[in-house]
Every structure is written in C-alpha cells, then in structure tokens.
Amino acid sequence: MSLDFDSARLPNRDLTEEHHAWRTQLRRFIDDEVMPHAAEWDEAGDIPAWLWTRAAALGLLRLGYPERYGGVSDGIDIWFHNIVNEELARLGVGGVAATLMVHNIGLPPVVNFASEAVRERVAPPVLAGDAHISLAITEPGGGSDVASLATTAVQDGDHFVVNGSKTYITGGMRANWFSTAVRTGGEGASGVSMLLIDADAPGVSRTELDRKQGWWASDTATIYFEDVRVPVAQLIGEREQGFKVIMNNFNSERLAMAVGMEAMARVCLEEAVEWARERKTFGKRLADHQVIRHKVAQMKQRLNATQGYLQLVSQQYEDGNVDAGDMALLKVQASETVEFCAREAMQILGGAGYIRGNRVERIYREVRVNAIGGGSEEIMRDLAARQYRF
Amino acid sequence: MDKILVGLKRVVDYNVRIRVKTDGSGVETDGVKMSINPFDEIALEEALRIRERGEASEVVVFSIGPSDAQQQLRTGLAMGADRAILVEAADAVDPLSAAKVITKLIEAESPELVILGKQAIDNDNNQTGQMVAALWDRPQATFASKVELADGKATVTREVDAGLETIEVDLPAVVTTDLRLNEPRYVKLPDIMKAKKKPLDTTPIADFGVAPDDAFEVSEYAPPPQRSKGVMVEDTAALVAALKDKGLI
Ligand SMILES: Cc1cc2nc3c(=O)[nH]c(=O)nc-3n(C[C@H](O)[C@H](O)[C@H](O)COP(=O)(O)OP(=O)(O)OC[C@H]3O[C@@H](n4cnc5c(N)ncnc54)[C@H](O)[C@@H]3O)c2cc1C
Numbered sequence: 001m002s003l004d005f006d007s008a009r010l011p012n013r014d015l016t017e018e019h020h021a022w023r024t025q026l027r028r029f030i031d032d033e034v035m036p037h038a039a040e041w042d043e044a045g046d047i048p049a050w051l052w053t054r055a056a057a058l059g060l061l062r063l064g065y066p067e068r069y070g071g072v073s074d075g076i077d078i079w080f081h082n083i084v085n086e087e088l089a090r091l092g093v094g095g096v097a098a099t100l101m102v103h104n105i106g107l108p109p110v111v112n113f114a115s116e117a118v119r120e121r122v123a124p125p126v127l128a129g130d131a132h133i134s135l136a137i138t139e140p141g142g143g144s145d146v147a148s149l150a151t152t153a154v155q156d157g158d159h160f161v162v163n164g165s166k167t168y169i170t171g172g173m174r175a176n177w178f179s180t181a182v183r184t185g186g187e188g189a190s191g192v193s194m195l196l197i198d199a200d201a202p203g204v205s206r207t208e209l210d211r212k213q214g215w216w217a218s219d220t221a222t223i224y225f226e227d228v229r230v231p232v233a234q235l236i237g238e239r240e241q242g243f244k245v246i247m248n249n250f251n252s253e254r255l256a257m258a259v260g261m262e263a264m265a266r267v268c269l270e271e272a273v274e275w276a277r278e279r280k281t282f283g284k285r286l287a288d289h290q291v292i293r294h295k296v297a298q299m300k301q302r303l304n305a306t307q308g309y310l311q312l313v314s315q316q317y318e319d320g321n322v323d324a325g326d327m328a329l330l331k332v333q334a335s336e337t338v339e340f341c342a343r344e345a346m347q348i349l350g351g352a353g354y355i356r357g358n359r360v361e362r363i364y365r366e367v368r369v370n371a372i373g374g375g376s377e378e379i380m381r382d383l384a385a386r387q388y389r390f
Numbered sequence: 391m392d393k394i395l396v397g398l399k400r401v402v403d404y405n406v407r408i409r410v411k412t413d414g415s416g417v418e419t420d421g422v423k424m425s426i427n428p429f430d431e432i433a434l435e436e437a438l439r440i441r442e443r444g445e446a447s448e449v450v451v452f453s454i455g456p457s458d459a460q461q462q463l464r465t466g467l468a469m470g471a472d473r474a475i476l477v478e479a480a481d482a483v484d485p486l487s488a489a490k491v492i493t494k495l496i497e498a499e500s501p502e503l504v505i506l507g508k509q510a511i512d513n514d515n516n517q518t519g520q521m522v523a524a525l526w527d528r529p530q531a532t533f534a535s536k537v538e539l540a541d542g543k544a545t546v547t548r549e550v551d552a553g554l555e556t557i558e559v560d561l562p563a564v565v566t567t568d569l570r571l572n573e574p575r576y577v578k579l580p581d582i583m584k585a586k587k588k589p590l591d592t593t594p595i596a597d598f599g600v601a602p603d604d605a606f607e608v609s610e611y612a613p614p615p616q617r618s619k620g621v622m623v624e625d626t627a628a629l630v631a632a633l634k635d636k637g638l639i
Contacts (some may be wrong), residue, residue, distance in 0.1 A: 018464075018582050020461065021464065021585075022579060025576055025577045025578075025579075025582070058576055059582075062580075
C-alpha cells in the first residue's frame with residue numbers, strides 16, 4: 001500500500017467500466033498534452049487556444065450538456081463530473097481548470113433556464129470550445145451578500161437598460177457572454193433577475209484585475225455596464241426569479257470545487273510521501289521520523305473523512321435530494337482539508353517546497369481562492385446554520 | 391478487404407510498479423490498474439486507420455483472459471472496433487494455447503488480416519503472432535513500423551536489429567506491431583458511452599478444445615535483485631580504480 005494519488009482514494013462502488021475508461025482517457029490526455037506545459041502556462045498567465053478545441057473534442061467541455069447542443073449527457077452521472085474535477089486538480093495548476101472549465105458555471109443557467117433561441121445561439125459554440133461564457137454575480141460592492149447586488153436593469157420596451165459593474169469574473173476578459181445577475185425589481189433577493197449579456201454589446205467594457213496570489217493561468221476581470229441595451233428575450237429564467245437560478249448553480253459549483261480541493265489535498269499527500277521516503281535527516285529517512293509519520297497519518301485521516309462525505313453528497317446530488325446545508329459544509333470540509341494538507345506537505349518538503357515550480361507550492365497559493373470563491377467558509381457555515389433552523 | 395481481427399490482452403498498466411506476490415506464484419494484480427497491452431492498442435489503432443481509409447469494412451477485437459478482460463474489450467469498442475469476442479479463461483494461457491485458440495477464431499471469422507502486438511508487456515514472450523502464422527499456414531510480418539495494403543498484399547516495414555527492413559506478404563497474413571507504428575487515439579467521451587451498446591460475445595475457453603501446452607511451465611516468479619546505490623567518482627582515473635577494486639576490469 002502506497003500513498004499516491006490513486007491508492008489514497010477510497011474505493012467507490014458506484015464506479016463502472018465507463019467511469020474507469022473516462023478517467024483513463026482523461027488522464028492520458030492531461031499527462032501527455034497538459035501536464036508538461038501547465039506550470040509554464042501558469043507563469044505566462046494564459047492557456048493556448050487549442051486547449052479548448054482539444055478539450056471539446058475529447059468530451060471534457062461537453063460533459064453533461066444535452067446532445068442537441070453538441071453535449072454528451074446520455075448515461076452521464078455525477079461521477080463523470082467528479083472524475084473530471086479530480087483529474088484536472090491533479091495538475092496542481094488550478095488556473096488552467098478555472099479558466100478552461102468556467103463555462104460550467106456560466107452555461108448551466110442558459111441551458112437550464114434561457115429561451116430555446118438563446119440556448120441554440122450560445123450553447124453549441126461554447127461546447128465546441130469556439131466561444132466562451134462567464135458567470136457575473138460578484139460586484140465591487142460585495143460578493144457574499146448576493147441579495148444586495150446593485151447592478152440595475154430597467155425595462156424600456158422590449159429591452160432592459162443595464163448599469164453597474166461586476167468584478168472577480170473568471171474568464172471575463174475572454175468571454176463572449178456573461179450570465180449576469182441584475183436587479184430588475186425592488187430590494188433583496190426577490191428583485192434579482194438573471195440576464196444574458198453579450199460582451200460586444202455597446203456600453204460593455206472590461207479590465208483585467210491585477211496580479212493574483214494564485215490561479216495565474218486564469219484571467220479575472222472587472223466588467224462595466226453603461227446603458228447597455230439587452231433584449232428582454234435574453235432573460236435567463238423568469239423575471240425576478242434570478243435567485244432560484246443562482247442557487248441552482250451554487251450547488252453544482254460547490255460540489256465541483258469540493259471534489260477539486262479533495263484531489264488537490266491528495267496531490268499534497270502524494271508529493272509529501274514521495275519526498276519523505278527519499279529525503280534523509282539525522283541519519284534516517286524523513287518517513288522514519290515519528291513526527292513526519294503522524295503528519296502523513298493526519299493528512300490521510302482528513303482526506304478519508306472528506307472523501308466519505310463527498311461520496312455521500314455526490315450520491316444525494318445524483319438522486320436530486322442534496323441538502324444545501326450539507327453541501328455548504330462539504331465545501332468547508334474540503335477547503336480546510338486542502339489548507340491543512342498544503343501546510344503539512346509544505347513543512348515536509350521544507351525549502352524545496354518553497355521554490356516555485358512544484359505542485360505543492362502552487363496548491364498552497366490556491367487554497368484561499370477555493371476557501372473564498374463560490375461562497376466563503378464563513379458564508380457556508382452561516383448558510384448551513386440557517387438550514388438547521390435551531 | 392472484409393475483416394481485420396485484432397487481439398487485446400489485459401495486462402498490468404505500464405505505469406504501475408510491478409510487485410511479485412509473496413508466495414512467488416505471480417505478480418500482484420489485486421487493486422492494480424489493468425490496461426490493454428500497449429502493443430495491442432497500437433494494433434487496434436492500425437486496424438481502425440485501415441478501416442477509416444476504406445480498405446477494410448470491419449474490425450473485430452478479441453481477448454483471451456478473465457471475465458474482467460471485458461473492460462479492455464469495451465475500451466477497444468470505444469476506440470472504434472465494431473464488435474468484440476471474449477474467450478474466457480480464468481487461468482493464465484501459455485503462448486501456444488493462445489495461438490491455437492486464435493487459429494480457431496480465425497477459422498470462424500475468416501479475417502484477411504490479423505494484427506497482434508509483437509509481445510505483451512506482462513511476460514514479454516514475443517511468440518504468439520509467429521505461432522499463429524505457422525498454425526494458420528499464412529505469411530507473417532512481425533515488428534511492423536509501417537503497414538501499407540494494396541492488391542491483396544501488405545507491404546510492411548519491420549524494425550530489426552540492423553535497422554529497417556521492408557517486406558511484402560500475401561494476404562491473409564499476420565502482422566505484429568512495434569512501438570513506432572502509430573500513436574493510438576484518445577477515446578472520446580461519446581464513444582465511451584456508445585461502446586456499451588456494441589456487441590461483445592463471451593465463449594469459455596473450454597469450448598475451443600485446446601489443451602494447455604505441457605512443455606510450458608512457470609516455476610516461480612521472483613523480483614529482480616535490488617539495484618545497489620551508485621557512487622559518484624571524481625574523474626576517469628577514479629572510475630578505473632573503482633572498477634579494478636571490484637575486480638571488474
Ligand atoms: C480568483 C477569483 C475568481 C472569482 N470568480 C468569480 C466569478 O467567475 N464570478 C463571480 O460572480 N464571482 C467570482 N469570484 C468572487 C467570489 O465569489 C467572491 O470573492 C466571494 O463570493 C466573496 O465575496 P467578496 O470577495 O466580495 O467578499 P465579501 O463578501 O466582502 O466578504 C469579505 C469577508 O467577510 C466575510 N463575511 C461576509 N459576510 C459575512 C457574514 N455575514 N458573517 C461573517 N462573515 C462574513 C466573508 O466570508 C469574507 O471572508 C471570484 C473570486 C476570486 C478571488
């Protein structure tokens with residue numbers, strides 16, 4: 001028994017031959033085409049255009065979307081998605097997956113809630129990797145308190161006139177469309193609608209955010225809307241029902257992030273154990289010092305707990321009865337696990353870990369974006385506590 | 391051409407560090423990742439390319455092995471094979487018995503081309519393809535790095551010790567693949583899902599009436615001796631001295 005990425009994964013009885021085959025092919029693609037360049041792309045702050053096309057051909061971008069838009073959904077369950085998020089996290093370059101897969105937060109609102117005409121225009125080119133869509137909810141004035149968002153959309157005939165701005169938008173510099181949360185009604189959640197805004201519509205402008213702690217390969221933008229005219233037909237879901245769309249999205253985003261974080265934590269374990277077996281101090285291997293052995297055991301303990309929890313919530317998600325509180329706490333469980341494992345792995349690697357160009361160093365820098373983005377730890381606990389109505 | 395028959399053996403994945411069972415009866419396969427023998431994957435890729443060029447109409451894959459070898463056959467179907475045959479054998483099959491089973495499959499399927507890997511990376515026997523050609527009494531072109539078909543013949547470039555050799559064989563024939571023949575494709579997700587619905591027939595090996603080869607016996611598996619750690623020497627003189635020390639020169 002070793003503690004590498006695969007052997008440190010608890011068995012999952014729900015996995016079938018198709019899941020294994022998908023993992024095998026994905027692993028091959030990532031190891032051959034992505035892994036050798038990922039760190040370089042991260043340093044350069046971008047990923048090459050061909051990656052989208054190739055990822056689309058393989059099925060990576062198309063996974064889970066209806067066949068009529070070029071997707072692959074027949075026979076697809078949550079485990080196919082989890083495998084993708086695990087295998088991409090194994091790169092240890094979060095920015096690559098964040099930008100490559102950003103349509104998985106931007107497109108579902110369109111595919112699930114927009115008009116057929118909008119779906120047909122947007123989904124096929126995005127799933128083919130030829131066009132891009134981002135999700136624009138967070139504003140300079142605040143991210144956690146979604147219900148207080150300030151971007152307004154005022155109806156004028158068969159158009160809305162949109163004013164305001166969005167920030168921290170992943171893929172925002174490249175996006176052709178934004179699935180945007182706007183205020184069409186009064187205060188609070190009941191005044192929020194979702195609207196598809198074309199990035200090239202007059203009055204839309206964007207600037208790239210300054211350098212980030214991690215996720216370098218992923219562009220992050222601030223988007224400005226100045227009297228942008230958007231057809232009413234581009235409403236995503238019903239007017240003033242935007243919160244339903246947003247909440248629907250959050251569950252799948254949080255699950256995807258939790259899967260990625262658990263896998264990143266597992267990468268930390270793999271790297272730390274490999275190093276501990278090689279490195280000698282005070283006349284013996286690091287792996288033979290009790291303090292280090294306990295660090296490894298603690299990492300595995302937390303990984304086990306996270307994996308078990310993940311399997312349970314994934315099953316509930318698959319059955320369509322996921323508890324939003326459990327989902328929120330799963331995200332916290334995963335971010336605390338990756339935080340712990342990144343820390344302990346870094347300690348085991350010592351100085352070698354601190355030098356740029358290894359997976360643990362990158363994961364260490366990507367802990368916080370996972371603990372804050374998609375719902376911060378504080379907000380997740382608050383959400384859970386409210387669900388329990390004690 | 392009507393049909394190409396391709397063999398896919400289930401082996402321990404080439405990335406896995408092999409561990410011998412403590413009782414020496416074989417290598418550890420419990421919980422170990424299994425894959426299509428890489429040479430066989432190349433064989434299937436070549437068959438698919440031939441079919442895609444319109445030079446063959448059907449690609450049939452087979453495996454001789456445990457019921458789990460269905461996984462490898464499904465992968466073969468996902469890559470693009472039209473149908474699959476599993477000859478189910480719980481125990482390991484020696485090369486001659488495998489060749490006899492394959493010859494019977496050939497009788498039943500009448501392919502014009504049989505493509506096999508030059509060897510399987512488990513036991514590295516490098517015998518089955520040659521034996522099949524002999525039993526079938528047809529030409530063989532082993533270690534292929536290039537295959538071209540025209541006018542009922544195959545022109546095959548072979549990787550031999552002295553370099554490359556090009557030969558021409560009459561079809562039907564057996565071709566075995568070398569590493570440089572092609573680079574197998576990535577299997578796309580929709581094809582993985584579609585493979586479930588393609589036909590996969592299973593027949594127990596007993597139905598082939600092939601008795602195991604008495605002349606072939608595996609007595610024991612043992613791991614290679616551990617390599618001792620190397621030493622760094624300052625210069626050539628030190629190297630020569632070190633080698634003399636060990637009585638190697
Ligand atoms: C790299 C990156 C990419 C992102 N990509 C996107 C994207 O594509 N689309 C998008 O819409 N957003 C995106 N975000 C935004 C992200 O979702 C927000 O950063 C997050 O929701 C938190 O919002 P905020 O940054 O405004 O923090 P704030 O809401 O201002 O909160 C600041 C801190 O206060 C805490 N806090 C807030 N309210 C409470 C409370 N009631 N009780 C206790 N503590 C509280 C929070 O937990 C946090 O720690 C991204 C962020 C980053 C960093």
